[in-house]
Amino acid sequence: MKNLAVFLGCAAASAMAYPVFAQDAASQVEEAVETAVEEVATEAVQVAEEAAEAPCELHVFPTTEGQAQNFGLFGPGLINSAINADNNVSNAEYMREALSPRFQVEAFRSIDVAASVGMPDGTEVVYQTPISDRDITTKVKTRLSDSEHECYAELIVTQNLYQKKMIYGRSLNNRFIFKDFRGGIEKANMVKGRGGNGLSHFPPDTVEDRPAADADLRKAFLANFDEYSKRFR
Template sequence: MRTLGLFLSGAAFMTLSYPVAAQDAAEDAAEPVCELHVYPTIEGQAQNIGLFGPGLINSAINSDKNISNAEYMREALSPRFQVDAFKTIDVAASVGMPEGTEVIYQTPIADRDITTKVKTRLSDSTEACYAELIVTQNLYQKKMIYGRSLNNRFIFKDFRGGKEKTKMVKGRGGNGISEFPPKTVEDRPAADADLRQAFLANFDEYSKRFRK
């Protein structure tokens, strides 16, 4: 109940009571908090596939190029780069989380046995409305016939409904790139923009299953 004081004639004072409106009560009630914890990856891999296809001969021919491209991948598509890319979209809505979900970016976990196999929570959060999105692969490929592409793998774990363990929804996306790797320092901004566009396109490809 709310009270309202009124001054009446003769300096009398009357207190009136009336019920709190349903809308006010709804506003006062604590809304459930939903969290999406996002784990970027520190991985960066490169694979150049020539006329001999994947195998020992190809590895021997392209080993130096694969190493240098992988090093640049780890730098160019770093955890910070992934976080900045996700911040340009509604990443929570993309995986079916409700409006108002708080997105929390976590420190990458290097151990793949943890990121790809553990079905319990990776954080110490105890919120009932809780989920995790994990990036598990950044792979650059160059093939003689199909050209260059960026491939990413993702895992979504939904713990809503009081689950202590949950299934891992694994998937991937792969899209072509044209500016990576850069030939000169001046080409790096275009190469970085190319990687970001492909990374977000790969995530969109993966997350379509949650928006059906």
């Protein structure tokens, strides 16, 4: 803009000194103004585009896991495993169905999952296909998606475990990992943790009991995540 002012001043002086060239000078001034306006507009668009790209990305990976452990009078061990083998298998199968990846995504969508792990306002949440290999989800410190966004993080669900104990009753336990790549780092800072809360209606005794059991499971899942995410507050 300073160069434009200098140019306009020179053009005006030339027009006064040489009236013959006044028309040409005016034309040059008009072109200079149009060029300057275009440059300012282009710069404004670039700034707006950069601002639009500024929000961070949080990529969420649900899990396909579903485990069950029933403990009787004998506690953990071979005898307990033999006695409760059928219950463990059936409960685990129902866990995988009831707390499926879709179920986990719907639960996360009911809360501000990005804010829960300390991500800024405007963060885009991207739900990814589950990765079954625990060595990848729990140990790999590099990105699990193709995104190259500088402000980027991942939230991974690594365990869905149902337990029934003689003294403590029924509970759902979940494990989570938050991988923070913000600042453009290649290997994430990993925050691992868990949550465990009681169940009242899971597993269901009849088909009619399933809605209450599913609601019970979802409530415990979100409570477990809330317990885990307290470290980010």
